[in-house]
Amino acid sequence: MTYILIDKTQWAQGLAAAEKAYRLFGPVRQGAMVNFAALAPGQAPELDGLNTRLSARSVVYPQSEILFEYSVDPKDPAANILKETPPPAKPAAAVGIRPCDAYSFLLVRRNFDAPDVKDVYWLRNYEATVFVGLACDQPGSTCFCTSAGCGPYSEQGLDVLLKDTGDAYLAKVLTDKGAAFMAAAGWSKDAPADSEAQFTQGRQAAEARIASTVETDRLAEIPQMVLYEADFWDEVAFSCINCGTCTYLCPTCWCFDIQDEVHGQHGIRERNWDSCMFPLFTLHGSGHNPRGQKVQRVRQRFMHKLKYYVDKYGNGIQCVGCGRCIQYCPVNIDIRQVCRLMNRFGQDASCKVA
Amino acid sequence: MQAYTEKMREIARRLLKECRVETVIGFRKGSMPMMNEPCLVKSIDDVDQLVWDGNCGINLANYLTNRTDQIAVFAKGCDSRNIVTHIIENKIKREQLVIIGVPCKGMIDKRRIRSMAPGEITEVVEDGENVRVKGENFENTYPRKEVLQANCAVCLHRNPVVYDELVADLVPEQQDVDRYEDVRAIEAMGPEAKWEFFEALLAPCIRCYACRNACPLCYCPTCFVDESMPQWVGKSQNPVDVRTFHFLRAYHCAGRCTDCGACERACPMGINMRVFTKKLEKEAFEQWGWEAGLVLDQRPPLDTYRPDDPQDFIK
Amino acid sequence: MQPNPYLPYPVRIDDIIVETEDKNLKTFKFTFIDPADEEKFAYHPGQFAELSIAGKGEIPIGIASSPTEKGFVMFTVNKVGLVSTALHNMKVGDVMGIRGPLGNWYPWERLEGKNVVIIGGGFAFTTLRSSIVYMLANRERFGEIHVIYGARTPGMLLYREELAAWEARDDIHMHITVDGTDDPNWKYNVGFVPTITDQKAPEADENTYAIVCGPPIMIKFTQPVLDARGYGHDNIIMSLENRMKCGIGMCSHCNVGQHFVCKDGPVFTLAQLNRMPREY
Amino acid sequence: MGVEPGRVHFSWISSAESTKFVDVVKKVTEAVRAVGPNEKYVKKELKVA
Numbered sequence A: 001m002t003y004i005l006i007d008k009t010q011w012a013q014g015l016a017a018a019e020k021a022y023r024l025f026g027p028v029r030q031g032a033m034v035n036f037a038a039l040a041p042g043q044a045p046e047l048d049g050l051n052t053r054l055s056a057r058s059v060v061y062p063q064s065e066i067l068f069e070y071s072v073d074p075k076d077p078a079a080n081i082l083k084e085t086p087p088p089a090k091p092a093a094a095v096g097i098r099p100c101d102a103y104s105f106l107l108v109r110r111n112f113d114a115p116d117v118k119d120v121y122w123l124r125n126y127e128a129t130v131f132v133g134l135a136c137d138q139p140g141s142t143c144f145c146t147s148a149g150c151g152p153y154s155e156q157g158l159d160v161l162l163k164d165t166g167d168a169y170l171a172k173v174l175t176d177k178g179a180a181f182m183a184a185a186g187w188s189k190d191a192p193a194d195s196e197a198q199f200t201q202g203r204q205a206a207e208a209r210i211a212s213t214v215e216t217d218r219l220a221e222i223p224q225m226v227l228y229e230a231d232f233w234d235e236v237a238f239s240c241i242n243c244g245t246c247t248y249l250c251p252t253c254w255c256f257d258i259q260d261e262v263h264g265q266h267g268i269r270e271r272n273w274d275s276c277m278f279p280l281f282t283l284h285g286s287g288h289n290p291r292g293q294k295v296q297r298v299r300q301r302f303m304h305k306l307k308y309y310v311d312k313y314g315n316g317i318q319c320v321g322c323g324r325c326i327q328y329c330p331v332n333i334d335i336r337q338v339c340r341l342m343n344r345f346g347q348d349a350s351c352k353v354a
Numbered sequence B: 001m002q003a004y005t006e007k008m009r010e011i012a013r014r015l016l017k018e019c020r021v022e023t024v025i026g027f028r029k030g031s032m033p034m035m036n037e038p039c040l041v042k043s044i045d046d047v048d049q050l051v052w053d054g055n056c057g058i059n060l061a062n063y064l065t066n067r068t069d070q071i072a073v074f075a076k077g078c079d080s081r082n083i084v085t086h087i088i089e090n091k092i093k094r095e096q097l098v099i100i101g102v103p104c105k106g107m108i109d110k111r112r113i114r115s116m117a118p119g120e121i122t123e124v125v126e127d128g129e130n131v132r133v134k135g136e137n138f139e140n141t142y143p144r145k146e147v148l149q150a151n152c153a154v155c156l157h158r159n160p161v162v163y164d165e166l167v168a169d170l171v172p173e174q175q176d177v178d179r180y181e182d183v184r185a186i187e188a189m190g191p192e193a194k195w196e197f198f199e200a201l202l203a204p205c206i207r208c209y210a211c212r213n214a215c216p217l218c219y220c221p222t223c224f225v226d227e228s229m230p231q232w233v234g235k236s237q238n239p240v241d242v243r244t245f246h247f248l249r250a251y252h253c254a255g256r257c258t259d260c261g262a263c264e265r266a267c268p269m270g271i272n273m274r275v276f277t278k279k280l281e282k283e284a285f286e287q288w289g290w291e292a293g294l295v296l297d298q299r300p301p302l303d304t305y306r307p308d309d310p311q312d313f314i315k
Numbered sequence C: 001m002q003p004n005p006y007l008p009y010p011v012r013i014d015d016i017i018v019e020t021e022d023k024n025l026k027t028f029k030f031t032f033i034d035p036a037d038e039e040k041f042a043y044h045p046g047q048f049a050e051l052s053i054a055g056k057g058e059i060p061i062g063i064a065s066s067p068t069e070k071g072f073v074m075f076t077v078n079k080v081g082l083v084s085t086a087l088h089n090m091k092v093g094d095v096m097g098i099r100g101p102l103g104n105w106y107p108w109e110r111l112e113g114k115n116v117v118i119i120g121g122g123f124a125f126t127t128l129r130s131s132i133v134y135m136l137a138n139r140e141r142f143g144e145i146h147v148i149y150g151a152r153t154p155g156m157l158l159y160r161e162e163l164a165a166w167e168a169r170d171d172i173h174m175h176i177t178v179d180g181t182d183d184p185n186w187k188y189n190v191g192f193v194p195t196i197t198d199q200k201a202p203e204a205d206e207n208t209y210a211i212v213c214g215p216p217i218m219i220k221f222t223q224p225v226l227d228a229r230g231y232g233h234d235n236i237i238m239s240l241e242n243r244m245k246c247g248i249g250m251c252s253h254c255n256v257g258q259h260f261v262c263k264d265g266p267v268f269t270l271a272q273l274n275r276m277p278r279e280y
Numbered sequence D: 001m002g003v004e005p006g007r008v009h010f011s012w013i014s015s016a017e018s019t020k021f022v023d024v025v026k027k028v029t030e031a032v033r034a035v036g037p038n039e040k041y042v043k044k045e046l047k048v049a
Helices: A008-018 A099-112 A120-127 A176-185 A195-209 A224-228 A233-237 A245-249 A294-313 A324-328 A335-343 B002-017 B044-049 B077-088 B110-116 B181-187 B191-202 B210-214 B239-252 B262-266 B274-288 C035-040 C082-088 C122-137 C160-168 C193-200 C216-228 C270-274 D018-035
Strands: A002-007 A023-030 A033-038 A064-071 A092-097 A129-134 A160-164 A168-173 A256-263 A266-273 B023-029 B036-041 B071-075 B097-101 B121-127 B130-135 B139-143 C009-018 C025-032 C048-053 C057-062 C073-078 C095-102 C115-121 C145-151 C173-178 C208-213 C236-239 C267-269
Touching: A002 A008, A002 A195, A008 A168, A008 A176, A092 A099, A099 A120, A099 A129, A120 A129, A129 A176, A160 A176, A160 A195, A168 A176, A168 A195, A224 A294, A233 A294, A245 A324, A256 C057, A294 A335, A324 A335, B002 B023, B002 B044, B002 B071, B002 B097, B023 B044, B036 B044, B071 B077, B077 B097, B110 B121, B110 B130, B110 B139, B181 B274, B191 B239, B210 B262, B239 B274, B262 B274, C009 C035, C025 C035, C025 C082, C025 C095, C048 C073, C048 C082, C057 C073, C057 C082, C057 C122, C073 C082, C073 C122, C115 C122, C115 C193, C122 C145, C122 C160, C122 C208, C145 C193, C160 C173, C173 C193, C193 C216, C208 C216, C216 C236, C236 C270, C267 C270
Parallel strands: A023 A092, A092 A129, A129 A160, B023 B071, B071 B097, C115 C145, C115 C208, C145 C173, C208 C236
Antiparallel strands: A002 A168, A023 A033, A064 A266, A160 A168, A256 A266, B023 B036, B121 B130, B130 B139, C009 C025, C009 C095, C025 C073, C048 C057, C048 C095, C236 C267
C-alpha cells in the first residue's frame, strides 16, 4: 500500500495539473448548497462540511444523458438511423467523494454491469472515472453507513482515500488508477511512517461517532410476499407526497426513462433519471396501472432497496447509509424506521413507525 | 405549544370516542429536529402521537383530496383556506370534515436556521418568543419572528377562516405587512434581468416535483408535465423545460394559491418558487380584490366571468 | 468493445396489413437493411422487441413472426400511444429500427413431445401466432395442439386467413370464438374465452401445457377454469406485460418483485407468478 | 417571465371584423419582427456537449 503526503499548499497546484488529463468533479458550493458537480477550471472542491446535497451519482450517470443522435431530414440518406454518442474525450476524477458515495457505485454496478448484458454508457463513464475519496471525520446524525455495508473510512469503490490532517492530506493509494491520478497531479511526497496508524485511528474515531444504525439481519430470511403483504405499509405511506426527492438524492437509485426529442431536422434519444414514486412510472398504454396507488409505490421503493435487492444479489441492502433521504424528505419518512419495521416484521408485532 | 398539543389530543380523543369522525389527520413528532410527519390517527390509542409546534408547515389540506371518510383535520390559517378551496373545487365535502382550527404564530424556517448554524443541528426548542438551536459545539437563540418561514412573516390570515373547534384563542392578525416587496423588486427588472433572475433561481431544480406534490392545489390526475399525447414539456434537465414546468404550474395556481409555503418548504434544493405564485396572487388581489379560500360561496375569479372583469390588456 | 444494447437494427417497412375492422391493429413486416442483422436477430416464439422510431421513441411489441419464417420479421401493433400512432402513420419503404430480440420465450424444450393448449384473446395473439406457426413447422416435435382464440367480433380477429387455413388442417384443433356477432355466416363458436376453454380444452395431465396470453380480464376468468379442469400451475404458462423502457433489465420500470418482465420474463409459469406481487 | 414586451398581444376580433383582423395581424407581425427572433426559449443543449 502506498501512502503519499499532499501539503495543502500543493493541493490547488496538483489539481490544476490533473485538470489537463481529467475532467474534475467535486463538491461545489451552489448558493446555500454544496452539490457534487463538475469543477470549473481552477475551482477548488469544497472539502469541509457534511456530505453534498446531490450525490456523486451524476459523475457516472448524469440526470440527462444523450444516448443517440440522428437526422430526420428526408433528404439525408442516413435519416432515422441512430448514431451512438461518442464518450467524453477525457477521463473523469471524482475528487473528495465520500466513501459512502463511492461504495454506491459498486451497488449500482450490479444492475448496469449484469453478466449477460452491459449498459455501455454507465460502464464507459464508470471505467473512465478515478474515485479520489475523502475520509469522513465528521459523520452526521443521520449517517448509518457502518450498518449499511461501508463506513466513514471505507475503501470500497475508491482508487485513493484521502485523510485531512490539518495542513495536509494523507493519501492512501489503493489502485493503479489512483496512482496514475496522483502522478498526473504531481503528488509524490513520502508520507510519514505512521500513516497506516493514522488511518486506523481516524477510522476508529469516525466510526465511534456514528450513532445511527439500520437493522438488516432478518431481511433476507423473511419471505418476500410476507413483507409485501405486511400491515404497516399504509401507515408508512400516509404522509408521502410521492415526490422524487428520495430517489433523486439517493446515490443508489438507478431508474431511468428514455425520451426522443427533435428540433428541426436533428434528433436525440436521451435518458433521464426516473422515479418509482411517480404514477407514470408504471402506467400501461391501456390506462391500467399496476402501482396506481401511493402505498404501492412507497412499498416498491422500500421493498426494492431492502428486500428485492437483498434477495436478488445476496449482498446486502441497496443503501449506503448516507442519510440524504432522511435529511431532505419533505415529510420526514425515515428509511431507518421502515427498515426496522421490515426487519422486525412478525417478530415484534407491536412495533410502530414512530 | 404544549398547550396546543394537549388540547389537540383532547379534541381528537373526544371526536373519535363519540364516533363523530373515523380519522384524525394531524402531525406526529419527526425523527429529526424541525421535522414533523403528517399522520393519520384512527384509534384512540394513537391519539397521543399527535403533536403541534412550529414545524407543522406541511399543508394538511393536501391529505384530504378525494377522501371518502369522516375526518377531523387540524388547520392553520392557510390550511383552512386550502380546505375552503378544496370544498369549492369538489375535492372534499364540508359535511365530511370536522375542522379543528389552529391559530398560528408562524412556522419555523428550517432552511434558514440550518443555514445560520455553524454545524449540524441536534435539537431545536421553541421557547415562547425564542427559538433555541443546539448543536454539538454550539447553542444559539433567535427571536422566533426572525426565523419564520418567509410566507409566515407576511401572512395576513394566521387564524383559520373556517372551523368547528379551536385548539386555542384566536391570535391577533399581523398588521402593516408589506406582502409583495419581493414581487415588486422582480417587476421592476427589465426583460433581460428577469430572464437571468429566473434562470439562476431555477438552476438547482432536479424536477423531483416535491413543490407540486406538496401543494394541495396540484391534484390533477395527470399533471401536464406527465402528458405524453401531446407532450407539452420535455423531460430532461434542459432549462427551457424546467422553466416551463415552474411557470405553468404557477399559472395553474393563479387565484387559488393561499401562499401556504408548502412548495418552498418541500423543495430539497431550496428554490424559492413562491415568487411565481405570489406574483399571480398579487395580480388576483389587485385585479379582482381576491384572496383565495376565504369564503365558501364564491368561486375564484379565473373560473367565473363578470362583465366588469378588467380587460385593459386586450387591444 | 461491448455491443450497444440500446442501438436498434435499421429496418425497412416491407408490408403493412390492416388486421381488424376498427383499423386500430396493423401488422408490419420488416426487412433488415443490413441482411447480416437478420442473423443477429435470432429469436424464439414468445420473445419481443423494441420498435424504434427516430423522434418518437420505442415500444415493446411481441414478435408475431416465427423463426421458421425467413426474410422478414413481423409485428402486430395496436394504436394506443405516441409511438404506435406514429407507426400506424408510416408507409411501406420507411426506415425505422428494431431492437432485440428481448426477454425469454415459451419453454420450447420443456414442451417437446407435450400437448399444447394455446389460449389467447384480442390483440395479445401475436406471440401465439408465432408459436403456432413454429409448432406447425416442427409438427412432429409436439403432441396434440389446441388453439382457443377469441375476439370481440369476427372482424376483430387477427390473421383471419391463417386461422381459416389452420381450421382446415387436421393436425391442430382450432376453437375460434367471438363474444358476439350478428353475422349469419359465422360458423365458429360464440362465447367468452373462459367458457370456450371450459368446453373445449383437453383434459389436464402432466403432459399438457396451457399457454395463456390475453387481456387481464380474460386471464382473471380463464385461470379458475383451468384450475377446475385440473391444470397444474407449473403447466400454465403466461406472458406478462408491463410498462417498459430499456427492455434489457436496466431501467427498472417493469419490475415485479425482484424480477424484470423485460428480462426475466415476459414468460412466467403460474407457479412462479403465485410467488410474486401482482404488480402487472 | 423575461419575455420582451411586444412579443405578446391580446386582441378581441369578431368573426365579422375582417379588416380589423388583417390590421391586427399586420401590427403584431411588425411588432414581433422589431423585437427579433426569440432565442431564449429555444433549447440550446440538444447537441452532445
